[in-house]
Every structure is written in structure tokens, then in C-alpha cells.
Amino acid sequence: MENTFFVPDYLHDLLVASEKGLKGICVELASLLSFPVILTDPLFNQLATAKLVHEVEINYVDNQYREITGDKPAIVSCQLTSDGVQKKGICSAIILDGRLRGYLFVQIDEVSDETITRIHSIIAYASSLCSLELRKRLELKQERQQFKEAFIYDLLYGNMKQKDEIISYGNIWGWDFTQSHTIIVFSLVDFDYYSEDQKHIDSLFFLIERVLIESNLKPIAMKKRGEVIVIYQMLGEEIDKNQNVIKEFIQRVMTQAKMMNMNTRIATGIGRESTNPEELYKSYQEAKVAYEVGLLLNIHTPFFNGLGLERILYKHDLQDVKEYYDHTLGNLEKFDQDHGGELMHTLEFYAANHYDVTKTADALFLHRNTLRYRLKKIEEILDKKLDDMNVRLNITAAFKIKQLRKI
Amino acid sequence: MMVKQMGFVFNVDLCFGCMACEIACRNENQTDSTVRWRKVSRLTDDSFLSVSCNHCNSPECFRVCPENAFTKRGDGIVQINSDLCIGCGLCIEACPYGAPQYDPLTQKASKCQMCYPRQDKGLPPACVESCSTEALTFVDLNIFCDKKMVGTIPGFPDTRLTNPSIAFYPAIERNRYFLKSSNK
Known part of the structure; x- marks a missing residue:
């Protein structure tokens, strides 16, 4: 040789x-170059820093990155405050599998172009090391997410009995499962698997995770079709x-979803606390029953606890409820x-x-006596007294069946 | 472990009602003659529908069971633990598809378990294997994607509450040039 x-x-x-992770790479690079080093994600949130005296803001990055397609990192100039x-x-x-995963910044002061050229290759090398480190993190996250799911x-589905x-x-x-929990279902109405809806569910998932983190809660959430x-x-x-608290949480999610024009398609349902x-x-x-009933009855935040008679009627045998309604x-x-006539509408x-x-009478814009006349007529047709509590209960239940679109 | 949702895909056009799936199911699971885990029925438009348990996303049987005898496996298969079943029949009433069946011999409910012992060996469920026209297939619905597939067809019960794991290829209306219209 x-x-x-x-x-x-x-x-x-x-x-x-x-080996010491992103922080280790930053510290070593900063000590080699004698310049402060900042590592950020694609949204410029700082992941690690070294040799920084003051807080640094990233103001401007040369937009050459839009043209980057390969895996090789390119060096461009930027402005920091x-x-x-x-x-x-x-x-x-920092490019990983052709996708931008972050940025490595080196804050330089007035140095000659020649010096900048000399340190290009070491920065590119450090950037490649960072991308390897990020790959490790990403794989670990994906692995964890699978176990989590x-x-x-x-x-x-109650598969764990202990x-x-x-x-x-x-x-x-x-x-902490020693504390009580409740299930909240967020669902995209008329979900179409073959459209952009899958992406909407992804966005909704991340949005919900963010709102939970902002509420100082560790997110326990999963996506399903x-x-x-x-x-x-x-x-x-x-x-x-x-x-x-739950209403407030849902409101926050809806407000954020509104910015993504998704709020009109999101419906929720809340189960009982356990x-x-x-x-x-x-x-x-x-929660799923509450969601379905909430959609039918147009309830914005349906709690299963608050449903009452509807939750019995909803799952009851269809033929049986139809006969009850007819009766x-x-x-x-x-x-x-x-x-x-309009007697059904009146009742x-x-x-x-x-x-x-x-x-x-006020709601129907009718005179009280006209309404009384109609109610008397209804009593004659139904052959029942409308002031009887049991008759009223039956009528209310029958209208609920109608609202639930069982008829 | 990946969370899956195995489900049947039924092509209405390809089924001609030979009942092979129903017989294969009975043969594989050695069920009583009155127990029909899979049923083939004729729809109003003279097409056929082969239905078993749809291993729903929100199974009603699972919800109403007082003994918590039902579980949903990681691959989406809804299973009944016959040791826990007391034969109360609530699941039979609750299921819109008539999937759980009362077994007069054991006096308990039983239902299709998508032949998971066969699946564990890498084989398809018996009904799927027996279908000579491939009208009945099974896929992981979490990843399977086909634009021609629909969630329900006329004659299939309401899917709203339970979200069944079944997809359909609906019947396509064909031009039959050799048939003369009756008014001519």
C-alpha cells in the first residue's frame, strides 16, 4: 500500500x-471553530446550543434551501440577532432521507470570506453527524409510538385486565393511571379514506397533542381511521x-382547528370518567355513542352522562321503537x-x-286561544289528556325517537 | 406490534350464491347445524350478500356484554371468551348483523373469529379460501385502499354506530343488449 x-x-x-448526542456535537464544533453554534428544528426551535453568550434569534436564512433536493448539506449565509x-x-x-429535519447555525463575526470557505467542510461534516443523530431519535420515536399505540x-378494547x-x-x-381518566373522541364527519382526510387526521392529532402539552398534560392519544x-x-x-375543564379543552382544540378550516367537520363525544x-x-x-347521538341531536359537546333517555332509545331495537312511535x-x-294540518308541528x-x-304560543307566533284549540283537537285525536304526566313522557320519548332519525 | 384492522371485502358482482363460504365455515369450525357464523342471503335486486361477524371498530356485542367476555385483538379480530359467556343473549340482540349465534349445545353465544388459528399459520380464513370467484377476500383495512370500494350497500344494516370492518365493491349496472325492453 x-x-x-x-x-x-x-x-x-x-x-x-x-456519542453525547446533539449537544455533544454542538459543543465540540463550537470549541473547534471558537464560534457559537446553534442547532434548531425546521421551525427554528432550538434543540441544542454551545458557546452562546446571549439569546439568539434567527432572522433570515438565504432561501437556497428551497432548491435542495439531495442529501448533501449545502452552506448558505444567514442573519442572526x-x-x-x-x-x-x-x-x-440537516437533511434526512431527502427531507429537511433542521438547521445548524454558526454565529460568525466579521471574518474574511477565505475563513468562511475553510470552515465549510467541517460544518457540512457536523451537519451530517447531526442528521445521523436525528435519524436515531426519529427511529426511537417511531418505535415508541408503535408500542404506545x-x-x-x-x-x-379492555384487553388488559390487570x-x-x-x-x-x-x-x-x-x-399516571392511578388517577381517573375519561375518553374524548374527535372524529372527522364523513371521513373519506381516499381523499385528503387522512392528512387532516394527522394534523388534528398533532394539534391535540400540542394543546394537551400546553395544558401541562402528558398526551395519551392515538389515531384510528x-x-x-x-x-x-x-x-x-x-x-x-x-x-x-373538558369543554375548555375541546374549545381550544376547535379554535386551533378553525385556523386550519377543519372545525366544521370535527365532532366530539365524551365518555364517563373512570x-x-x-x-x-x-x-x-x-364516547362513541355520545358522538353519534350528539351529531343527530346537534349537541356541540355531548357528554354521555348528559344524554339521558336518548342513550336508551338510540340502541333500542328499531322495529320496537317504530311501533312505539306509531302507537x-x-x-x-x-x-x-x-x-x-300542522298538529304534529304544534305538539x-x-x-x-x-x-x-x-x-x-310565543314560539309559534300563535294566539294562546288558537293554541288551546289545537291542543284540544290533539287530545281528541290521540284520545289522551295532555296534562297527564305519563302521556307527556310518552310524547317526549316519541319525539326523541323521531329526532334520532329512527323513523 | 402494529395495530391492524383485518376485514372482509365483498364483491357483489362476483357472488352467485353458491354458499361455499357458509359450508366451509361450518366445516372448519364444526358448529352446530343451527349455528350460522356466516350467512348467505339473497338481496331484493337478486344479488347475494355473504355476511359474518364484521369485527367492528365499535362492536356493540363488546359494549353490552355484562361479563366482559369480548375482546378485540391487536389485528382487529373481535373474539368471545366462551369461559366467561353466561349465555344471556344480550350480544345476540345488540348486533345489527346477527353475528353472535346462540349455540344450543353449549348454551352460550359463539361467533366468527375470522379463523385466527388459520391466520396465525399464514392461511386465509376458510370462507375466503373456499370462495371460487374471489367475491370474498380479506385485507388490512387500515392500509388497504381502493377508490371503487364503498362502506355499505343497499340491504346491509345501518353501519353508523358500529363501524363494521367490511368493505364492498357494489354491483355495476351492465348493459344487456340481447334483452329487448318490454315496452317495445
Whole structure:
């Protein structure tokens, strides 16, 4: 062998420093170049820094990166602000699998172009080391996410029957299942698998995770076809207060979703709070019923707790509820069809206004006596007294069946 | 472990009602003659529909069971633990597709488990394997994608609450040039 292969010491030092992660690479590069080094994600959020005296803001990056397609990092100039003073910098994009994953900035002061050229290759090398480190992190995150999803899935379908097992698994990700939790389902109405909706679900998922982090909660959430399921940790013990906390959380998600023009398509459902993690699957099923009923009855934030009669009627045998409806209101409906009347409409309003004549008359823009006449007619057709509590209950239930589109 | 959702795909045009799937299911699982985990029925438009448990996303059987006998595996298969079943029949009433069946011999409910012992060996479910026209296939619905597929067809029960893991290729109306229209 005639050639001598020589690896410079500084490259070796950088490689060794990379064992300490992104911070290690930054510190080693900063000590080699004697310039401050900043490592950021693609949105310029700082991941690691070294040798920084003051807080640095990234003002401007030469837009050559838009043209970058390959894996090789290119070096461009940029402008930074340190302690209110504008400084020059050079920047290298961190590219992984053809996608921009971050930036490596070196804050330089007044140095000659020759010096800049000399340090280009070392910055490119450090940038490649950073991309390797980011790949490791990404793979680890993906691996963790898979385990996370499998665990949440088992929780949602009651596949884990041991409370202690759930608590200890939860501890791996810092989730405290000794506290009570409730399930919130966010779903995209009319989800179409073949359109852009899958991307919308991804955005919704990240948005929800962000809102949870902002609320100082460790996000326990997973995506499923057309829906995002959140296991929300309840901190208080009073149900009313907890409901307000959930309403506030949903409102925040909706506000953020509005910016992405998604809020009109998102519907939610909230299950009951469960202190026992083994029974979270019940809360999930309840949340889905609340979601479906909420859509039909146009309830903005449907809590399963607040549904009442609807939750029984919704899942009841279709033929049975149809017969019940016919038995209760069939005669009146037939009368309206034969005579072209509005008695059904009147009775519906009367029921909706808690069987109060004055309120119903106002709502229908009718004179009280006209309404009284109509109610008398309804009593004759149905052969029932409308002031009887049981009759009122039957009529209310029949209208609820109609609202649930069972008829 | 990846979370999957295995589900059946049924092509209405390819099924001619030979009942091979139903017989294969009974043969594979050795069920009683009154127990039909898979049923082939004739729809109003003279086409056929072969339905078994749809291993729903939100299974009603799972929700109503007082003994918590149902579980949903990581691959999406809804299973019943017969040791826990008390034969109350709530799941049979609740399922819109009539999937859980009452077994008079064991006096418990039983249902299609998508032949998971076969799947674990890398084989397709018995019904899928027996279908000579490939009208019945099975896929992972979390990743399978085809624009021609639809979520429901006329004659199939309401899918709103349960979100069944089944997809359909609907019947395509064909021009039959050899048939003269009746009014001519």
C-alpha cells in the first residue's frame, strides 16, 4: 500500500462527541471553530446550543434551501440577532432521507470570506453527524409510538385486565393511571379514506397533542381511521368542574382547528370518567355513542352522562321503537296527512317548550286561544289528556325517537 | 406490534350464491347445524350478500356484554371468551348483523373469529379460501385502499354506530343488449 490514509484529529473528536448526542456535537464544533453554534428544528426551535453568550434569534436564512433536493448539506449565509445586535452567520441544512429535519447555525463575526470557505467542510461534516443523530431519535420515536399505540389500543378494547399491569406500563411513558381518566373522541364527519382526510387526521392529532402539552398534560392519544382518541387525565374530583375543564379543552382544540378550516367537520363525544383503568374501554364505547347521538341531536359537546333517555332509545331495537312511535303519535300523523294540518308541528313545539302554553304560543307566533284549540283537537285525536304526566313522557320519548332519525 | 384492522371485502358482482363460504365455515369450525357464523342471503335486486361477524371498530356485542367476555385483538379480530359467556343473549340482540349465534349445545353465544388459528399459520380464513370467484377476500383495512370500494350497500344494516370492518365493491349496472325492453 502506497497511500497513507489520514483522518484528521478534529474529525475523530467530532465523531466521539456525537456519542453525547446533539449537544455533544454542538459543543465540540463550537470549541473547534471558537464560534457559537446553534442547532434548531425546521421551525427554528432550538434543540441544542454551545458557546452562546446571549439569546439568539434567527432572522433570515438565504432561501437556497428551497432548491435542495439531495442529501448533501449545502452552506448558505444567514442573519442572526444576538442581544439586539445583528450578526452574520452561516447555516447548513440537516437533511434526512431527502427531507429537511433542521438547521445548524454558526454565529460568525466579521471574518474574511477565505475563513468562511475553510470552515465549510467541517460544518457540512457536523451537519451530517447531526442528521445521523436525528435519524436515531426519529427511529426511537417511531418505535415508541408503535408500542404506545398497541398499549392504548389494548386499553380501549379492555384487553388488559390487570390494573397493576396497566399502571406499570403507563409509567413507562409517564402516564399516571392511578388517577381517573375519561375518553374524548374527535372524529372527522364523513371521513373519506381516499381523499385528503387522512392528512387532516394527522394534523388534528398533532394539534391535540400540542394543546394537551400546553395544558401541562402528558398526551395519551392515538389515531384510528377517521378519529383521534384522547385519554384525558382528570385532575379534580367534582364532576361539574371536570366537565368545564373538558369543554375548555375541546374549545381550544376547535379554535386551533378553525385556523386550519377543519372545525366544521370535527365532532366530539365524551365518555364517563373512570377511576379504574381496566374499565376505560367502557368510557370509549360511551364516547362513541355520545358522538353519534350528539351529531343527530346537534349537541356541540355531548357528554354521555348528559344524554339521558336518548342513550336508551338510540340502541333500542328499531322495529320496537317504530311501533312505539306509531302507537303514541301515529293517529295524529295520519290526521295531518289526511287534512294537511300542522298538529304534529304544534305538539312538537309544545313538548319542546316543556308543555307551557304561553311559551309555545310565543314560539309559534300563535294566539294562546288558537293554541288551546289545537291542543284540544290533539287530545281528541290521540284520545289522551295532555296534562297527564305519563302521556307527556310518552310524547317526549316519541319525539326523541323521531329526532334520532329512527323513523 | 402494529395495530391492524383485518376485514372482509365483498364483491357483489362476483357472488352467485353458491354458499361455499357458509359450508366451509361450518366445516372448519364444526358448529352446530343451527349455528350460522356466516350467512348467505339473497338481496331484493337478486344479488347475494355473504355476511359474518364484521369485527367492528365499535362492536356493540363488546359494549353490552355484562361479563366482559369480548375482546378485540391487536389485528382487529373481535373474539368471545366462551369461559366467561353466561349465555344471556344480550350480544345476540345488540348486533345489527346477527353475528353472535346462540349455540344450543353449549348454551352460550359463539361467533366468527375470522379463523385466527388459520391466520396465525399464514392461511386465509376458510370462507375466503373456499370462495371460487374471489367475491370474498380479506385485507388490512387500515392500509388497504381502493377508490371503487364503498362502506355499505343497499340491504346491509345501518353501519353508523358500529363501524363494521367490511368493505364492498357494489354491483355495476351492465348493459344487456340481447334483452329487448318490454315496452317495445
